[in-house]
Amino acid sequence: MATPMIDPALFAELKSKIEEDSVVKKELDQIIDELNQNVAYTQGVLSRIHSTPRAKYPDLLSQIEDGIKQQVETVGKLATAASKHPYYKYNYKWTRMVQESISTILLCTWLGGSVSTQGKAAEDKAEVGRLLSLDNIGEIYHVPVNLKDRDAFHITIEEYLLGLINIIDDLSRLAMNSVTLGDNALAVQISSFIKDLHAGFQVLNLKNDILRKRVDSIKYAVKKVEDVVYDLSLRNLIPAKE
Amino acid sequence: MSGFKRDRQGNAKRFDGPKPAPKAPVVRNAYTPMFEHLRDELDAHHDRRDRIGKASRDITALSKKIIFSLQRVRKIDQELPQDIQTEIDTRLAEISKLLAAIAPEIQGINRHRYARSLMCLEELIEALTFAHYVRTQTLITHEQLSPVVEELSRKGAAPPEDEVMADAGADKPAAAQAAEVPVVSLTDDDYLYGVFDLTGEMMRFATTTSALTGKMASGDDNGEGSQRTIVEDMHDLGSFFEMLPLRSGNRIQWEKKLEVMRQSVQKVEKLGYDRMIRGSERPEGWMPDLTSTDQPGSPE
Numbered sequence: 001m002a003t004p005m006i007d008p009a010l011f012a013e014l015k016s017k018i019e020e021d022s023v024v025k026k027e028l029d030q031i032i033d034e035l036n037q038n039v040a041y042t043q044g045v046l047s048r049i050h051s052t053p054r055a056k057y058p059d060l061l062s063q064i065e066d067g068i069k070q071q072v073e074t075v076g077k078l079a080t081a082a083s084k085h086p087y088y089k090y091n092y093k094w095t096r097m098v099q100e101s102i103s104t105i106l107l108c109t110w111l112g113g114s115v116s117t118q119g120k121a122a123e124d125k126a127e128v129g130r131l132l133s134l135d136n137i138g139e140i141y142h143v144p145v146n147l148k149d150r151d152a153f154h155i156t157i158e159e160y161l162l163g164l165i166n167i168i169d170d171l172s173r174l175a176m177n178s179v180t181l182g183d184n185a186l187a188v189q190i191s192s193f194i195k196d197l198h199a200g201f202q203v204l205n206l207k208n209d210i211l212r213k214r215v216d217s218i219k220y221a222v223k224k225v226e227d228v229v230y231d232l233s234l235r236n237l238i239p240a241k242e
Numbered sequence: 243m244s245g246f247k248r249d250r251q252g253n254a255k256r257f258d259g260p261k262p263a264p265k266a267p268v269v270r271n272a273y274t275p276m277f278e279h280l281r282d283e284l285d286a287h288h289d290r291r292d293r294i295g296k297a298s299r300d301i302t303a304l305s306k307k308i309i310f311s312l313q314r315v316r317k318i319d320q321e322l323p324q325d326i327q328t329e330i331d332t333r334l335a336e337i338s339k340l341l342a343a344i345a346p347e348i349q350g351i352n353r354h355r356y357a358r359s360l361m362c363l364e365e366l367i368e369a370l371t372f373a374h375y376v377r378t379q380t381l382i383t384h385e386q387l388s389p390v391v392e393e394l395s396r397k398g399a400a401p402p403e404d405e406v407m408a409d410a411g412a413d414k415p416a417a418a419q420a421a422e423v424p425v426v427s428l429t430d431d432d433y434l435y436g437v438f439d440l441t442g443e444m445m446r447f448a449t450t451t452s453a454l455t456g457k458m459a460s461g462d463d464n465g466e467g468s469q470r471t472i473v474e475d476m477h478d479l480g481s482f483f484e485m486l487p488l489r490s491g492n493r494i495q496w497e498k499k500l501e502v503m504r505q506s507v508q509k510v511e512k513l514g515y516d517r518m519i520r521g522s523e524r525p526e527g528w529m530p531d532l533t534s535t536d537q538p539g540s541p542e
Contacts (some may be wrong), residue, residue: 003380005470005478010383011485017430018487088354133276146283151351157280200277207288 024090027081032094035074037224039097042104046170049111050177054128054186061113068108068115068140071101075141079153087151095159102155102163103136109171110193115140129189134160156210161201165214168194172221175228183238184232191225198222290347294359297340304333304340308369309443310505312376316451318472319379319461330373334394337366341391342398345424353427363428366391367436372443379461379475381440384433392425399423434486438499441479445506448472448513458517473514480507 045063052060078094105115112128138145138155147154171190177188198218206212232238311329315322322330348356370390374382382390400423451459451472460471483503489496 003378005379005475006381006482007383010381011482013384014430014434015486018489021430021489022487086354087351088357091354131273134280146350149350157283161280196271196273199271200273203274203277204281205285205288 024085025093028078028090028093030075031078031081032097033240035071035078035097035101036069036093038070038074039100039104042108043072043100044079046104046107049173051181053181054178054183056141057112061111064104064108065113065115068105071104072141075101075143076234079141079143079175083140083152087147087153091156098155099159099163099166101159103166103170105137105140106132106163107167110167110171128186129193131164131193135195161204161211162214164197165201168197168218168221175225179228179232187225187232188238191229194221194225255329283488286357290352291356291359294344294347294356297344298359298362301337301340302365305362305365305369308333309372312369312372313443313447313450315376315447316455316459318376318447320377322373322377326496331399335397338394338398340398341395341426342423345395345426348426349424353429357429357431363391363426363432364436364439367428367432368439368443371440372439372447375440375444375475379470381437381479384428384430387433388428391428393428396423402489404506406539435499437479438503441476441503441506444472444476444479445509448510452517458514466499471514473510476507480504 042064045060045067048060050059060237075098078098082094109115109130109132110128112130132140133155134145134155137160141155144152144154145160146157171194175187175190175194178184178190198221199213201218204211204215206215229238271394311326312322321327348360367387369373370387370420371382374380448459451457458471458473460469480503483500
């Protein structure tokens, strides 16, 4: 029997497939790295909200919006590159970064920033307290969300929810700092927002996974803002509803 | 609150678990509808993953049984003994039903989404490659194997050919769609990791057969000298994996498998050496009391 144990063609085929795979990963890594830098910059600018009084938000927000614009551009590149391959094959590589990116957008718009496709001219005076939905996020990135019928880049429900949990922590910190800055109304507003979200997350049936772990952490943020509101009410510092 | 129920140990009884209690007073707020919508989507995902996971566990168990059956074979490069072939066929029939049931769930985008719940495919490939090796003393290629698995999932989905499909037939959407039956596809990783595990089975096989037959397993069509033995096959497989480029992704898993494979190769090497150096000390034709006719069912 002259048949060899291993068909030589098999080796060549597998080898080239593995090499292809590395090329793809390198390409994706490069884009994700770029996104990482965009996100880090935006987060850096965002961290200044803790020391910025509300009157000066517009200036700060426009800087944040610039950072977000870069992110949107990079996510666009990522979408183009990633859509050439099975989505969930490489999703693990960027999902973290995309979550962080989503948080910056959610936080920025919650603070009154307008991250629209057309630029910020339209509604510079947006209200504080706006929560974008998953669909809104998809519109901002120009990518589909929660895709089920075809295999392409999209934003998943998990990414949105995890991104949302990220901002809860930041907001609970802002509640304290806004009191320091004399903006008690903001602290109260944050408190009710976080409590609403907490109630919202209770609606989900969670499995024992990362989402569950992160959702469990929300209660600490709730506690933190409740303490702040308690301190305020004790001293009669809660502003009357207008 | 007064008058709560107690259980036999006297502990206060919760109503029905911790969950519903805070749920009852859930205040609906602006975000509740959004979360309810997302909950339904997530539930569908979790349920699907559970279904796949259950089938996967069953397929893994069945594949392992096939492997055990194959370990009872004593000769390679020839058709399997009838009883073993029958055992394997029965198991494969069960596997094909399970595959057919999950096939629709892992089409398109969902194939890689649930890849981690589909570890059974590795095990199945291990069983199939091992069966192929025992029969032909060659490694079945990815291309040859894919149609086999596709055929398995197709067979399980076709009720007319199989009367035992009473329940499995129910979860098929419509028998009319028989033309476009979704099939289970194999990824490169499934194949590679399955073949990795094959080396372990070959090592066990080589050890058992050489202990029981006094010969290194090899094809024995012609003269003994020219025949390739399982030692050479293991060396081939070993070099095969060593030459493949390192996977940049799950490097740790890859290297772990590689290490296990190296050990298997060396164990078989050692067997070959022992056979060569000590085999000649055995009287000509001496053999342990077990001959190659030992098969399941024999007193031993």
